[in-house]
Amino acid sequence: MITEEQVRQALEKVMDPELKRNLVELGMVRDVEIRDSQVKFTLALTTLACPLKDQIMAEAKAAVLALDGVKEVEIELKEMSAEEKKRILPDRDQPGVAERFNHIEHVIAVMSGKGGVGKSLVAGLLAVALRREGHQVGILDADITGPSIPRMFFPTRQWPKGGPLGILPVESKTGIKIMSINLLLQSEEQAVIWRGPLISGAIKQFWGDVVWGDLDYLIVDLPPGTSDAALTVMQSLPLSGVVLVTSPQGLADMVVKKAAQMAAQLNVPIMGLVENMSYAICPDTGKKLEVFGPSKSGVMATQLHVPLLGRLPIEPQIAELCDAGRIEDYPAEEFAPIAKKLAEMALPARRAMFLNVPGAK
Amino acid sequence: MITEEQVRQALEKVMDPELKRNLVELGMVRDVEIRDSQVKFTLALTTLACPLKDQIMAEAKAAVLALDGVKEVEIELKEMSAEEKKRILPDRDQPGVAERFNHIEHVIAVMSGKGGVGKSLVAGLLAVALRREGHQVGILDADITGPSIPRMFFPTRQWPKGGPLGILPVESKTGIKIMSINLLLQSEEQAVIWRGPLISGAIKQFWGDVVWGDLDYLIVDLPPGTSDAALTVMQSLPLSGVVLVTSPQGLADMVVKKAAQMAAQLNVPIMGLVENMSYAICPDTGKKLEVFGPSKSGVMATQLHVPLLGRLPIEPQIAELCDAGRIEDYPAEEFAPIAKKLAEMALPARRAMFLNVPGAK
Numbered sequence: 001m002i003t004e005e006q007v008r009q010a011l012e013k014v015m016d017p018e019l020k021r022n023l024v025e026l027g028m029v030r031d032v033e034i035r036d037s038q039v040k041f042t043l044a045l046t047t048l049a050c051p052l053k054d055q056i057m058a059e060a061k062a063a064v065l066a067l068d069g070v071k072e073v074e075i076e077l078k079e080m081s082a083e084e085k086k087r088i089l090p091d092r093d094q095p096g097v098a099e100r101f102n103h104i105e106h107v108i109a110v111m112s113g114k115g116g117v118g119k120s121l122v123a124g125l126l127a128v129a130l131r132r133e134g135h136q137v138g139i140l141d142a143d144i145t146g147p148s149i150p151r152m153f154f155p156t157r158q159w160p161k162g163g164p165l166g167i168l169p170v171e172s173k174t175g176i177k178i179m180s181i182n183l184l185l186q187s188e189e190q191a192v193i194w195r196g197p198l199i200s201g202a203i204k205q206f207w208g209d210v211v212w213g214d215l216d217y218l219i220v221d222l223p224p225g226t227s228d229a230a231l232t233v234m235q236s237l238p239l240s241g242v243v244l245v246t247s248p249q250g251l252a253d254m255v256v257k258k259a260a261q262m263a264a265q266l267n268v269p270i271m272g273l274v275e276n277m278s279y280a281i282c283p284d285t286g287k288k289l290e291v292f293g294p295s296k297s298g299v300m301a302t303q304l305h306v307p308l309l310g311r312l313p314i315e316p317q318i319a320e321l322c323d324a325g326r327i328e329d330y331p332a333e334e335f336a337p338i339a340k341k342l343a344e345m346a347l348p349a350r351r352a353m354f355l356n357v358p359g360a361k
Numbered sequence: 362m363i364t365e366e367q368v369r370q371a372l373e374k375v376m377d378p379e380l381k382r383n384l385v386e387l388g389m390v391r392d393v394e395i396r397d398s399q400v401k402f403t404l405a406l407t408t409l410a411c412p413l414k415d416q417i418m419a420e421a422k423a424a425v426l427a428l429d430g431v432k433e434v435e436i437e438l439k440e441m442s443a444e445e446k447k448r449i450l451p452d453r454d455q456p457g458v459a460e461r462f463n464h465i466e467h468v469i470a471v472m473s474g475k476g477g478v479g480k481s482l483v484a485g486l487l488a489v490a491l492r493r494e495g496h497q498v499g500i501l502d503a504d505i506t507g508p509s510i511p512r513m514f515f516p517t518r519q520w521p522k523g524g525p526l527g528i529l530p531v532e533s534k535t536g537i538k539i540m541s542i543n544l545l546l547q548s549e550e551q552a553v554i555w556r557g558p559l560i561s562g563a564i565k566q567f568w569g570d571v572v573w574g575d576l577d578y579l580i581v582d583l584p585p586g587t588s589d590a591a592l593t594v595m596q597s598l599p600l601s602g603v604v605l606v607t608s609p610q611g612l613a614d615m616v617v618k619k620a621a622q623m624a625a626q627l628n629v630p631i632m633g634l635v636e637n638m639s640y641a642i643c644p645d646t647g648k649k650l651e652v653f654g655p656s657k658s659g660v661m662a663t664q665l666h667v668p669l670l671g672r673l674p675i676e677p678q679i680a681e682l683c684d685a686g687r688i689e690d691y692p693a694e695e696f697a698p699i700a701k702k703l704a705e706m707a708l709p710a711r712r713a714m715f716l717n718v719p720g721a722k
Contacts, residue, residue, distance in 0.1 A: 051558045061409070071438060072409060113507055113552075115476010115585040116610070145586040146474055146616040189615055191474075191587050191622040196557025199588055224476040224585050225506035226552050227560055249477070249680060254550055255507040261552040280652040282643045291641040291652060293680045319610060319654045 002069050004032045007039055010063045017052050017197070019088065023060060026088050028080075037071035039064050044080045046088070052197070053077070096208025098166030104138075104215045106346040108271065109233055109242045113259030115224035117247040118276035120148035121318070123221040124327050126243070127176050129339030135216040138169060140206050141180030142233050143223035144199045145192050150182045155325035158183060166209040174328050179210045196228035203232045217346070224255075226262045234266040240346045241271040243309070246300065248278060248292040253300060260304050271345055272309040273301045274338060280314040288313075310338040363430050365393045368400055371424045378413050380449065384421060387449050389441075398432035400425050405441045407449070414438070457570035459527030465499075465576045467707040469632065470594055470603045474620030476585035478608040479637035481509035482679070484582040485688050487604070488537050490700030496577040499530060501567050502541030503594050504584035505560045506553050511543045516686035519544060527570040535689050540571045557589035564593045578707070585616075587623045595627040601707045602632040604670070607661060609639060609653040614661060621665050632706055633670040634662045635699060641675040649674075671699040 012024045023029050023043065032041040043060060045053060057075055064073045080088075110123040123139060131137045141149040150158065153172040160183050161168045169177035181202060182188045194202075212218065220237065223229050233239070242263050246256040263270050275297035279288040291314070301308035312334055321330050373385045384390050384404065393402040404421060406414060418436055425434045441449075471484040484500060492498045502510040511519065514533040521544050522529045530538035542563060543549045555563075573579065581598065584590050594600070603624050607617040624631050636658035640649040652675070662669035673695055682691050 051556050065409075065440070074410075115478075115507070116608075117477055120612070145588050146476070146619065148612045148616070151612055151615060189618040189622065191619040191626065193587050193592060193623050193626065195589050195592060196560075199557075226554050227506050227589070228556050231554060231556060247477075251481070251509045251512055251683065254512060255509070257550040258507065258552040261550065262554050265552065265554065280641060280650065282645065282650065284643065284646050284648065287645065289641065289643065289650075291675050291677060293677050293684075314652050316652060316654050322612065323654075 002034050002037075002039065002067060004034065006067055007032050007034070007041065007064055010067055011060060014056070014059045014063050016056060019046075021088075023056070027084065030078075031076075037069055038074070039067075039070050039072070040074040040076070042076045042078055044078050044084070046080055046085050048077060048079045096166060096205065098211045099208040101165055102210075102212045102215070104212060104218045105348060106216065106240045107218045107220060107237055108342065108346060109142075109220040109222055109237075109239055109268075110245060111222045111230065111242045111259050111263070112245040112252075112256055113224060113226060113262075114246070114249075114252045114255040115146075117245050117249070117252055117256075118312070119224075119245045120152065120221050121322065122243065122245045122274050122276060122312075123219050124149065124152045124322070125330070125332050125335045126339055126342065127217070127219045128174070128328055128330070128332060129335045130217050130219075130343060131174050131176050132336070133339070133343070135343070136214055137175075138177040138212050138215045138218045139179075140203075140210075140218055140220045141178070141182070142203050142206070142220050142229050144181050144194065144202050144229065146223060147180045147182040149178060149221055150180045151188070151325060152322045152327040153178055153325060157188070160184065163211055166211045168211050172328060176328075177212060177215070179206050199228045200232040200236075203229060204236055207237055217343075226258055230259075230262060231266075234263070234268050239268050240348065241269040243271050243342065244273045244304075244306070245276055246273060246297055247276050248290065248295050248297070253296050256300070257304070260306075269347070270304065270306045271342055272307040273297055273304065274309050275311040277314045278311040307341070309341055310334060363395050363398075363400065363428060365395065367428055368393050368395070368402065368425055371428055372421055375417070375420045375424050377417065380407075382449075384417070388445065392437075398430055399435070400428075400431055400433070401435040401437070403437045403439055405439050405445065407441055407446050409438060409440045457527050457566065459572045460569040462526055463571075463573045463576070465573055465579045466709060467577065467601045468579045468581060468598055469601055469703065469707060470503075470581040470583055470598075470629075471606060472583045472591065472603045472620050472624070473585060473606045473613075473617055474587060474623075475607070475610075475613045475616040478606050478610070478613055478617075479673070480585075480606045481513065481582050482683065483604065483606045483635050483637060483673075484580050485510065485513045485683070486691070486693050486696040487700055487703065488578070488580045489535070489689055489691070489693060490696045491578050491580075491704060492535050492537050493697070494700070494704070496704070497575055498536075499538040499573050499576045499579045500540075501564075501571075501579055501581045502539070502543070503564050503567070503581050503590050505542050505555065505563050505590065507584060508541045508543040510539060510582055511541045512549070512686060513683045513688040514539055514686060518549070521545065524572055527572045529572050533689060537689075538573060538576070540567050560589045561593040561597075564590060565597055568598055578704075587619055591620075591623060592627075595624070595629050600629050601709065602630040604632050604703065605634045605665075605667070606637055607634060607658055608637050609651065609656050609658070614657050617661070618665070621667075630708070631665065631667045632703055633668040634658055634665065635670050636672040638675045639672040668702070670702055671695060 030042040
């Protein structure tokens with residue numbers, strides 16, 4: 001005769017892959033019914049849209065089927081109540097150790113949707129300009145499969161150190177704190193062939209397990225797309241807002257609007273639009289050449305109801321400095337007013353999202 | 362006296378309604394025990410959650426009870442091992458009906474790792490050039506969050522039709538068959554905010570549920586990165602090889618090498634390298650301007666041991682044509698030799714990956 005106790009013990013061996021605790025401990029196993037060799041129970045998940053649902057169900061089923069005498073297992077799914085979820089979700093109760101000691105005033109994500117429009121360049125120049133103003137600045141490189149930030153800031157290979165509270169970010173020449181997957185890889189050309197959950201996990205660790213200390217601004221450099229990385233940053237980090245980057249290239253327009261729509265859907269304010277690669281300058285004639293066609297950013301800013309923060313030219317000099325790890329040597333005069341505008345408009349990070357911030361609840 | 366042979370013969374008349382083959386042939390009938398007028402056996406199903414379980418059991422029971430001398434039938438259910446399932450399911454990923462009727466000779470993925478270097482442009486021009494040579498050509502747009510292909514090929518909004526076998530791709534002016542998420546969205550600016558498993562699912566559907574028919578070449582346009590989309594295409598589609606796209610922009614080099622490493626790790630041959638945005642032409646002086654710095658693609662091709670297929674300039678004209686859905690009007694003389702080289706070197710799609718292809722196992 002199979003007992004409920006045996007079923008529960010079997011299910012104690014199944015972990016929720018995200019919450020890293022077993023199903024019984026999480027209070028997910030309910031209404032166990034045993035009839036001869038048939039076992040039926042309900043699994044209460046934190047969300048029925050859980051992408052790992054099938055995996056959890058399969059593992060739960062296999063665990064119970066492994067019991068002597070069980071021939072059939074039926075699982076019903078339901079969603080936990082908001083109250084129940086709150087008790088077990090870790091983001092709210094159990095941040096990384098480092099996170100409890102960090103004080104980050106403003107978190108600004110640089111996003112585009114479209115690749116190759118210069119998100120990382122804008123993120124880097126924004127950090128440089130804010131640092132020049134005397135602020136404490138960090139950059140969290142959330143592009144896990146195509147990270148560009150370390151190459152811009154470090155002429156030679158750097159390795160982060162570990163501290164008692166977590167990983168220490170690497171400091172640039174002017175004191176910008178940087179964390180990127182490329183600082184942790186054996187070789188910077190090594191491919192990171194990860195599916196979404198690992199990408200999200202790495203970004204959460206860069207937030208929760210990195211000793212950022214006291215920062216006025218943390219700039220988050222997002223990869224292209226509106227999938228896992230962008231979702232994780234928008235859902236798990238207390239963003240002040242996002243800066244959208246576009247270029248006059250055909251198609252950028254449409255894809256950047258998808259990014260804008262994502263931000264709107266997730267209630268993240270759009271702080272403004274930066275157009276990169278607006279024009280090149282002919283070295284012989286000094287004329288502006290619109291090599292990717294005429295600018296569309298003015299129209300786009302109006303359509304999105306966001307300020308156009310500025311337009312940046314294509315500059316062979318900056319490509320060279322970035323490749324040499326010397327972005328901080330670039331005068332970036334065009335960028336100072338953009339950074340100033342952003343600093344003025346940046347609301348404090350949405351602290352209420354995080355219980356561990358003093359005073360927030 | 363009832364024999365096991367008789368029982369098996371009776372069960373050969375019972376079909377699995379989904380797999381359309383009989384239970385014995387599928388290896389589902391096991392451990393037949395006969396004691397006087399009592400018959401007992403085990404049915405190993407592909408899943409215990411099978412909605413047709415009861416029907417199959419009832420039919421199996423009736424078939425055996427119909428044998429002369431049988432008075433009682435007892436059936437035990439179990440689930441097949443992963444290994445056993447693999448042997449009988451048409452394909453682990455359950456391909457759509459369309460896939461069984463498609464005949465696609467060569468599948469070429471266009472990849473970069475880096476965003477914004479012109480993957481979609483290269484994919485589009487490659488398709489156009491192959492079509493001009495008289496081949497049957499399709500484009501599978503695997504960039505689910507930032508799809509660019511429809512905008513290049515269609516001046517007005519198009520909607521795919523459904524057929525009895527699956528979704529029909531939309532045909533371009535010159536007869537290139539195209540499938541993209543943007544052909545299925547309400548508005549092309551709608552954001553697709555999906556985590557990895559959904560992205561992978563969509564790509565698999567574009568392969569398995571789209572009625573491509575007979576194609577000489579299917580070009581797959583990949584998004585940036587080495588995560589879900591690239592993994593799914595490399596693991597689930599029978600690729601002939603990948604074409605890598607790079608640009609002289611700083612950092613492209615490093616990120617494209619990550620893509621090359623991924624292809625190597627997943628045993629997908631790299632057919633060659635195309636450098637896009639190599640230079641712009643000053644309209645006043647006619648001089649080539651290397652606006653993103655000097656070309657690095659020659660060195661890179663040597664390092665990766667792959668042929669450098671060609672270098673494409675930045676062309677305001679092509680940006681305009683792409684934006685207007687008229688890429689097929691572009692003469693693309695630079696591209697004809699690239700397409701020719703690729704066509705010559707493309708090996709047949711790795712058919713052995715798919716059980717449903719005749720002759721493969």
